[in-house]
Amino acid sequence: MQAKEQPIAEYKEMAAAPPVENESMADTAAAEMQGEIPEARLPADKPEPTVRYLSADDSNSSASPVIARKMIMEGRYVQPAVIRTYEFLNYYTFSYAPPADKPLCIIPRMRKLAKDDEYSLQIALRSMDRSFDELPPFNFTVLLDVSGSMAGEAADRALLLVRRLAERMHTGDILSLVTCNRRAELLLDSHVVGPGTAKMLDVLLGGIIVNDITDLGKGVLLAYEVAGKNYNYRYLNRVILISDGADNTGKAAVATITRYAEDSDRQGIYLAGIGLGSGFNDQLMDAFTDKGRGAYLFIDSEAEIERILEERNFIANFDLAVKNVRLKMVMPPGWQLEEFHGEQISAKAEDIVPQYLAPNDQMIYHMTIARKEEDSTAGGKSVRQDQQQEAPFIFEAEYTPLGGVKDTIRLEASVSDMLAGRREILKGDAVVEFAELLKEIRTPLTENREENLSVFDAAADNIREINREIDDPELADILSLLARYRKTLEYGERFPGSRDRNSDEPAAVLGISANSLRAFSFNGSHKKEAIRALERLGQCTRLVPQEGYRFLALSSGPIWNPAPAGSGQLSGSGGKDPLPEYMGQVKIRAIEKKVFDLHQIKLQLKAPYNARSFSFDFNFFSAEYPDYVNQEFNDSFYAILEAASTNRGRTTNIAFDADNASIEVDNNYFQKPFHPIPNTGTGFDYHGSTGWLRTSWPIEGGELFTLTFSIHDEGDGIFDSLVLLDNFRFHNYEAVGTTDPLN
Structure with a gap:
């Protein structure tokens, strides 16, 4: 499902925006560099531009595609409710070049679609790169759910994740560990990571027994208290929640997180959530991390643990480049928005919640737009399509640097400029096609088989055609998943060992x-x-x-x-x-x-x-x-x-x-x-x-x-x-x- 626009009248002019530095795109798509494009003046007798404010969610939240992959690999129908297309765009990698001298840059790309006058438009807000050695020290407070619902594979993976996380940390970093079920307990306080950490954790984690109910509210309260007590402004201060989200007192836990997140935002103590388990509560964990302003991840295998902790992803998951990012897009007269695949869209800036952007990463705003017919008018004046082609789109990204004051970066780009680069928007189109396809499949599968297969095959063919051009290994993985999912759609969900396919007993x-x-x-x-x-x-x-x-x-x-x-x-x-x-x-x-x-x-x-x-x-x-x-x-x-x-x-x-x-x-x-x-x-x-x-x-x-x-x-x-x-x-x-x- 695409995001729905707020029923609010469009702004009549963009000239009221405060003056900002003007940036532009150059012709060299491969290098993704920026150059000069003259500012366009919009004559007063022309139709009004379309102004929209956009949100794509925090750049480091990417649980949705992993949950979908888990369902596909288990031979199950993928519930559309767990599909958040913008998290698919966060999860898969894109090769946008970082800005040269600013905290972020704007890189828009367009691609002509098969339908007349329709284009895909993908805007990337790219942050600066940062290496592991450039990171400040860590002050990590791990909040580990040890309730009964975590028993079995979920607990095994959670304990492995804690060990691997400690191995990734620097010597001299601070690690604390809080566990929670019915009660919260501080098992490790202000431990200085060093040569003996792995052995100490083996003993500590080996004594954990998962049992009882889950009260994440108590756990969050204690974890934030510990993180606050150990707070150091020179460190990366994070609370890392590892849980299946099966909280018995969910409302209280979210209220606690909301309260502490608001206080902690001023200090820079953010909550990252890592979900796992077969009974995983996706909505609750999504709400936790949304309030906690941190990454939302999911683990379906040991390989995914390694992926999360790989250096580039680790930095993107736990570090922060800029805060309070919000994108304003001004489409010239004659263009209209068909679908938006982000989290929020509105004609009013105040409707959009600003998001956070990590280093080595980008926020991607993907949408479908269309040129209106030549007879579209305003004040009796028509808009010619060749004029539409040349009139620039205007993008303004507001943000707050860490420890700095609010700033804005601005870019003007014509359609011809944006059509120059293809690889990243081709991949974005394929990723969006994958996510949107998963939302379109209807149940019961048997009754909707022919319709589902028709929709499925058309989407899979589009993704396959794109990958023939760009030969991307991640798109190859998506195509492998789709081949597996097609069998589920064709033959129904299959559960080896289940006795109830033909039995009412x-x-x-x-x-x-x-x-x-x-x-x-x-x-x-x-x-x-x-x-x-x-x-x-x-x-x-x-x-x-x-x-x-x-x-x-x-x-x-x-x-x-x-x-x-x-x-x-x-x-x-x-x-x-x-x-x-x-x-x-x-x-x-x-x-x-x-x-x-x-x-x-x-x-x-x-x-x-x-x-x-x-x-x-x-x-x-x-x-x-x-x-x-x-x-x-x-x-x-x-x-x-x-x-x-x-x-x-x-x-x-x-x-x-x-x-x-x-x-x-x-x-x-x-x-x-x-x-x-x-x-x-x-x-x-x-x-x-x-x-x-x-x-x-x-x-x-x-x-x-x-x-x-x-x-x-x-x-x-x-x-x-x-x-x-x-x-x-x-x-x-x-x-x-x-x-x-x-x-």
Whole structure:
């Protein structure tokens, strides 16, 4: 999707802009040098120019293409919501020459497109180069998420990243380490990096055990306190958050980051975020780094760790060249903007949030523009296309040098000037085509196969044609990814080992191995209406299974009831609340309550002998929201465990929020601020849900246990609730027993 313009009248003239130094482009495209172009005067009787202010996001944020690559390599559909085209332009490399004597330079390029009178326009704001030896000393405070949701591969990569980061630092740099789960702990304070650092970190990191819930707010608070205490204006002062973003108290964490980022901006303490993990919360991490004014990166492999820490990328990711960058573009009369592929665009400067530019880097503003027809007029005067061709475009970039005052650089360039250089805009066009293609693919894949393949093949052909001309290794990598993704679009998502492609059997849909299942039963009066294996819920296309091809729906009313608020009662008779004896490790006081439309799935399972924990994912929806929040109509979902290793086999609800409350409309997760999947099309469009959550719980190897998924209406049986269940797994690592939000 292209950025939408603000519905604001265009400025009538650009002459009101303050006088700035005039710069220009020369004909030598290969060297990307600058020369003199006379300033153009716009006659008063000509149509007015189009003025736009642009933002392309901070130059060092580039998580989106790595997340997309991870999905493609896993054989999954790439969710359009994770695609931010401007981050693709940040991630891939461009060979723009740095400025000779200023903090940044403006390099615009144009390319004629196949459609009549359409051009791509790419403007680069290039910073000065800086080598590793030229960097000041580092004061890095690493904030490491050690909550239960990080268990397994995510924790292994996070610990490796900390080790590699320390290896990249100079002797004499300052390294501190804060960990957080339910509480924040300072493990390392003001350590001076030296020959013994690697050995010390091996011991320190080797003692970390990931468990419990995530309270990033506490971690951020402590990390900024440590960074502030150790602050030195001669150093690069950074807080580096390493997390999957599965924060149980997201709103509080963002508020803390916002407050400290505002204070720290004055000192130069910025927050960089590095995301990882299979349940990664992209929106939350994006919000963190946006407020923290630092890089937003994602790790999908050890190779990506090495890429992030490679010298040139390391400097671009953690250093800063100039602040408060905002670009003004004045298009001459007769030109119009068709699509903008950046973050923000407006006719008003105050609508655009200024961004930060790193050394060795560029901000890239990419768009499609078009020449208007010859009969376009203003004041009865027509604009001839040859005049359009020669009238200059004007670019003004405002910025603030580090430790300096606000400044502006200005460039005028004609269309012929901008058409002179091709390589960088060809690559930019290909990268944008790749990102925009990923947004265009529609689900369900089977139903949209022919249309998707037609759109896909046209885009892939364009990228292939561009790469024939420039022979770029990164475009070759993109084409390899596309070849893999085409198979997903043609044959559907493929999940080797999943048993639910052609099976509605609940254990298969949940992802449970046939070797682990001992018995299965269903409790409730309306099995056909209240339990069902689904590829999607209602008409929702963004809510996809977490494992395999289907998820299991368990409901207190008819599944896919178009009106779950008021017409879903299955039985007029009530029953006893199946409230377990324990909520986690806390004994519950028994309360006699009458419930309605109780339905349960009961599984008897045997854990593999090497298992130390298990997990499952769920998403709870309720029509009780928002009208009946904090009232007696608290429809509830329980996951009731009976295992000798937990509370001596007594019934225990293992799905609850950070406040030890059961899953219902009043819990901490319901309609949380970073709700990554909208309810549109689910039947609960005007109600609410938790989003995907993951419960992890300890188990003993070889243990026989019972797990009961239970849902019911409270107060009455009129308004429905529903839970989606999926992705049950045993693990060979420990879990403390938590429920965490996923993306």
